[in-house]
Amino acid sequence: MRKPDTIEHLYLDFDGFFASVEQLRNPALRGRPIGIVPYEGGRSCIIACSREAKAHGVKNIMMVDEAKRICRDLILVPQKPDLYRRAHNELISQIGSVIPVDQVKSIDELSCKLDEGQRADPAGVAAAIKRTIRYNIGASITCSIGFAANRHLAKIAGGTQKPDGISIWRPEAMPAPLLKLPLDDIPGIGKRMEIRLAKAGITTMAALLATQPKQLRALWNNVTGERLWYALHGYAIEAPPTERGMFGHARVLPPDARTLTDAKTISRLLLVKAARRVRRAGYYTKSITLWMQYYEGSGFDSLTLPQVNDDQALLTALASLWERLTSRLTSKTRVMRIGVSLGDLTTANHRQLDFLLDDDSERQKWERLGSALDRLNIKYGKTVASVGFWEPPPGGNVGGKISFTRIPSAEDFW
Template sequence: MVSVMRKPEKVERLYLDFDGYFASVEQFANPKLRGKPVGVVPFDGTTSTSVIACSREAKMQGVKSVMHMRDAKRVCPDIIFVPQKPDLYRKMHLMLLNEISTVIPIDTVKSIDELTCRLEPAMRDHPETIGYLLKKRLEGAVGKVITSSIGIAANRQLAKMACKAGKKHDGKSYGDGLAIWKPEDMPTPLLKLDLDDIPGVGSRMKFRLLKANIVNMELLLKCEPKHMRKLWRNVTGERLWYALHGYDIQAGESERGMFGHGRVLPPGSRSLSGAYEIARLLLVKAARRLRRENYYCSALWVSLSLEHGYWGRYFRLAVVNDDQAVLEGLSIVWRQAEKELHRHAKIFQVSVTLGNLSDADQRQLDMLLNDDRKRQKWEAANTAIDTLNKKYAGTVVTLGAWKPPEGGHTGGKISYTRIPSSEDFWV
């Protein structure tokens, strides 16, 4: 259901996105990298993985995130590859949030490098002033090394699109933009954009729109709300219609559906045995997060990216949140992998996910298993382990061996959608 609140007459939302965040933080931390094309990669000493993020200088030469290192080197021969430092990005993120909050209250932190703010009534008549003050504040803290692009509009969707549009100027520079889309100026700024400039419109959705003879933004804006719902095949399309037409709407909060971690494997761990050791560590990290946020799970997914394909399995767990239970599930799944995969299979990435969540105070036991006594024993053991690890701010006690892989950051990787806690970096 779409809940249309109102149509603002002034700009009310600000969207801020740091430009090439991971790479620019690397440049801030290491002055020798400033002004040079930089690509952040999962770990040091590899040439067979993809670029996680790249600096403004690299982007101007055609490098893109998720581009293979080989291709990045081809389009930008002087690119400098540096291994990721997730804990550094997290600390810088917290510092930058503190700087921003001295200028304007932060409404929602969307990711490690994106956030939204609500403009207070006194700010709405002169939005360029708040944009200028934010940029001056950040420049005073980190100079011109870490820049941001800002979009200001009537609602969050339009502010995000304005922010993205403001990142690119005349093809000679990237980022540090400020775009203000006032209600009285709409929809002119939208008509300059392509369909895939809309957040969430990927290649499949764009193909669906083209099949419906909607080939540009003007035709999309002429659609009716119900037709947009039909095109998207859910209420998201209708919500988007109202957002593009300047309405302020609020979608309901999404419920957490899973806890998981993934890791690109270093060259020395790209075997079944090497991948298993890293999968164990990832799964323990996921179970710790599960307990910290007071959930139980009843499903485990394990997936492996192979040299020539993919392997994955689902395993049903009892309703659990302790390390012993999830590791036992992993052992069973791994025995299947050993039976079905060639013993010399080359594994490039492993991912583990705990799903089918339930709140800790709503746990329902499986009467057929009758394992309550066993679960209580292991949960008590995990409580003691978690208490000790928290006391010493590190992994001092674990079930079984704890051997962090080459390159570190097992479970502490920063995605663009989740900001890890300090506990994720315990080794």
């Protein structure tokens, strides 16, 4: 395996992205502590917060009541996923004018490969990126940038100089910068893994680096641990491409819409959004799962399907799942969160019909109708036609949630 003798990767992480985009959009929020919440009047948790809020001790995924106790001036701003999506696209375009973007890792993280000239002047590359963002988009949006021999080390390097910093870890200086860090600063080492490492006598970065590749593989119970070992030791290692395993959506329900009736309506919208994504990506699904979290606990149920992707088949399956799942609940059940997922995917060119189920003509009819509805909605850039009623909840954004691994498309907000 190749071990680079120079820096080859840049990793960029936007600082408090959602909050900084809100400050860019609304000058009245600049310089003030703000916390992004899931919906108007939300009292659940802080999705993201500005650097001013972080200076008071506010953290992402902190409960709102706790955040308000430690920062009484905290301004709560409901999330606007479509705004963040558009800001992301513009930022990618602007950064691409300075250096080609190799991989978009999430809504607020990306990586670039360095050519020979860029390796010679990483500080100049970082300054050019920051200057482009500042003058072409706005000074409210800042980023931390790390340089290293591989992408993983570059990500760690950038994280050491937040916010708005630059960190250059050249191979000849390693592993000294790593030795200063706690284990939980390393991507891939969460609380559970830290406990597992401690049981193996590994409690410091020095101890982690002193292990062998197969030892970390055994601790992780898969090849991820071995890849981490090589990444931390500066080897040019790339994670293999991942295959799509499922399509799904989930939503936290606002306090005034947590009845079973409200949850059923939202589950229907979430399913249709997921089904549209399945069709756009050219897949069929063979399983559907419905899950919900309520005050007394949680529950889920699944159904196996023939290979389908049309709304009629999936909505019929959802209705059956809903009856099965809610039969265990009472009418007074308060639903906090609900989600739908479609799994066991098959690409359209590998579909096999079930010879025991003679419904091909029926499926083709519904698929043609679904394609017609999709084309009509694309033409108008919004949902103008659907199978059954279409009643988005207050606040919208059903299906437009931004996760750590997925950036929604414009169609997700229709």
